[in-house]
Amino acid sequence: MPFRRVKFVFKTEKIQSPVIYELGHKFEVVTNIRRADIDSENGWVILEIEGSVDEIERGLEWVKEQGSEVHSLDGDILAG
């Protein structure tokens, strides 16, 4: 099953939102959190998302639409 390792960065106004819970319910993906650092103002979560390529892409797009940043954990592969 395809998977992506990603990092979500939450702004203050999104700290209280259950973004990862909703991601797992709105889309057919399995989320698996590995590291996180969240306080009352900022937060980031590193997690693995498993599912079909399309469903992962749709899910990550939805997370962005919710106002959170989505970064690939591997950084850019394309190098100079």
Next chain:
Amino acid sequence: MPNVQSLRCKECGRDYPEEPIYVCDFCFGPLEVNYDYDEIAKTLSRESIQDGPLTIWRYDQLLPASRDNAVNIGAGMTPLLKADNLGRELGLNNLWIKNDAANPTHSFKDRVVSVASTKAIEFDFDTIACASTGNLAGATAAHGAKAGMNTMVFIPADLESGKVLGAAIFGSVVLVNGNYDDVNRLCSELGDDRRWAFVNINMRPYYSEGSKSLGYELAEQLGWHAPQHVIVPVASGSLFTKVYKGLNEFASLGIIDSADTKMHIAQPFGCSPVAKAFVEKQAHPKPVVPDTIAKSLAIGSPADGYYSVSIANKTGGTGTIVPESEIAEGMKLLAETEGIFTETAGGVVISTLRRLVREGVIGPDQETVALITGTGLKTLEAIADSVETVTIDPTVRSFDDVVTGAAVG
């Protein structure tokens, strides 16, 4: 002989066997090569290094692959040149230029790919791959050719033809219709399901170790000591962290007395997530969409950005954001004073150096090294508007009128 003990997670410290893996299964932290330094200390000395070949492989005790089977087209031991003319211009009495444009494919990427391709063969891969907009493409294609491996070099289809041809001459270039994100995503997917040695994915822990050789060479060529300042162009941040690691390994092994080098980050305005994080006192760089003429630094999501910011802070270094307009200025300044034609990344370095001197960060007598990581011949378009020429008729009179007249008048 390699003295690798394990791959170790930079975040949680968990050890893994020496395999083509790059991320910790538990915390997703990056893996780094961990050596048996006690074993290395028994035999490594200045003399043992000096007895080695005039390539990066003279440091093979501190590299994760054996020089016996190295894919070697001559990477490393590039000139370290005393830059008195540029120093005079800037007010520095002890300035050095490390010219890595003198590598076989004209950039520091030969160091990392030499190690990655050697390791790929040790792991029995028959295909080596990368995604690149320039230097990495040429280095991978050349080493793949030398190694006799299948080679897959992915390049965005709209890249300048000079860069495409510079890699395609070695064979095996694949042009991808799409933007940077499309190429990143494609290569991420290919890296997941093909048994390829992807130099900066599954080979990344080994590949990146090749950059340490730059740190070793600085120390050796300066007469076995670390400089007070190093200015490093930052893209992913890998080079920055590995120059630091190389100097510190030498110090902890007693090859040099100490490594108190201040590490300075140099980035262009159009892609400066790491320098910006340093300036804004943030630990984690925020990814950006690159828009810079310094294409070899155009990494918007730098994998080693966090570690680079940490090292700059720890060493008393800095982070400098160079205006795009100053990149060509830096290139010209280096060319006109030292006879070195650098790529745009070098323009960023020289302009950073100039700013650090003006700001008093670097004192007149402090030993400083500026890293020039590639040649300007690959990025001619960057200086097309900055370089002036004169044209004359094929007569002495025209020469006297235009050239001598221009010189006198």
